[in-house]
Amino acid sequence: MxxxxxxxxxxxxxxxxxxxxxxxxxxxxxxxxxxxxxxxxxxxxxxxxxxxxxxxxxxxxxxxxxxxxxxxxxxxxxxxxxxxxxxxxxxxxxxxxxxxxxxxRPGWTEQPDDTWHWADDLDHAARLLPALGDRVFLTSGRQGLAAFAGLDLWFLIRCVDPPEVPLPRRHEILLDRGPYTVENEHALMERHGIEVLVTKDSGGEMTAAKLTAARGLGLPVVVVRRPxxxxxxxxxxxxxxxxxxxxxxxxxxx
Incomplete structure (x- = not known):
């Protein structure tokens, strides 16, 4: 003082x-x-x-x-x-x-080897997914998941607390809290056969490892813009x- x-x-x-x-x-x-x-x-x-x-x-x-x-x-x-x-x-x-x-904190920056698809909101992100992959790693938080409920895709949904309903018909819930490592994120995506990652542009280092892992696996990423x-x-x-x-x-x- x-x-x-x-x-x-x-x-x-x-x-x-x-x-x-x-x-x-x-x-x-x-x-x-x-x-x-x-x-x-x-x-x-x-x-x-x-x-x-x-x-x-x-x-x-x-x-x-x-x-x-x-x-x-x-x-x-x-x-x-x-x-x-x-x-x-x-x-x-x-x-x-x-x-x-x-x-x-600043938002994330797309790197040369990234394949990012920007979405204006979760509804927009959901509309992009069918053309990008059938197995989705959804890391946008536990709220707003109704936007994905009507999609006939498989979702690995990671959040800190149990998510709100409605949820996609085919899904698995993973309750976890960062920080995460690139090695573990890479292994998680490979184990579940992930084909596309969905994230909000939260920025920061705590959850950025998933972006590096997706880059290494050559996966497309849907990034929701900040409001x-x-x-x-x-x-x-x-x-x-x-x-x-x-x-x-x-x-x-x-």
Whole structure:
């Protein structure tokens, strides 16, 4: 904590590794940090500082929470595909005059030996699959799988918690949590005879091994684009977020 001022009251919209790393750094500096988790994972990795689980009740509820808790700044470090909370945060921050920062890891970059097919959403990804392969490794998370339910293909569905129904008629569920290794991902795809991989453009190293394995096996990959986010100050690293907080948040010294 910087000398000559009280600790900042900070809200981190979390659930990602970057959010946990940022919370750890800020708590070590003496700031008061509350990390908000959506509650969609049964056994989440808890960050340093205080934690709250569950929604705020839309942008109005979040705005009220920011005011009641005298929040100095909000850092939206949610998953790249958590678009609803991002939109709510932008509205609440604007209504309350609270500084807002988006902390988002960069997306993945296609390599020369990759065969990627970009999809606008899960429905688009499902429409691409029949022309690409009959055995699908589906790693897009446990929500939204209804988009694939009508396809007469075989799916290996990997997610952290049991997925929601409806599901494809022919499938196998694999409950697992990263990080993953290239060797294990390669073996998994070979063992199940995978012909095409489906993933969201989540970015980061924790789950990138599947892309390397698919490249080595010569498999096509369907990559779902990130949804648009409200325009706000944005950084890609925890260090840049710390720099922004030191110079932008109203709790910082002049």
């Amino acid at each position: 910087a000398r000559g001022r009280d600790p900042m009251n900070l809200l981190i919209l979390g659930g990602t590794g970057e959010a946990r790393e940022l919370a750890k750094e800020l708590v070590a500096r003496g700031e008061h940090v509350v990390s908000s988790l959506a509650g969609r994972v049964a056994r989440p990795k808890l960050p340093h500082g205080e934690t709250r689980v569950g929604g705020f009740g839309g942008p109005e509820g979040l705005a009220r929470w920011l005011t009641e808790n005298d929040v100095d700044a909000v850092i939206d470090a949610t998953h790249p595909f958590a678009e609803r909370i991002g939109a709510n945060a932008a509205i609440a921050a604007r209504e309350t005059g609270t500084p807002l920062l988006r902390l988002a 648009s986010r409200p325009e706000t100050a944005s950084v890609t690293t925890v260090q840049d977020a710390l720099t922004w907080l030191s110079g932008t948040a109203k709790g910082s010294p002049a």
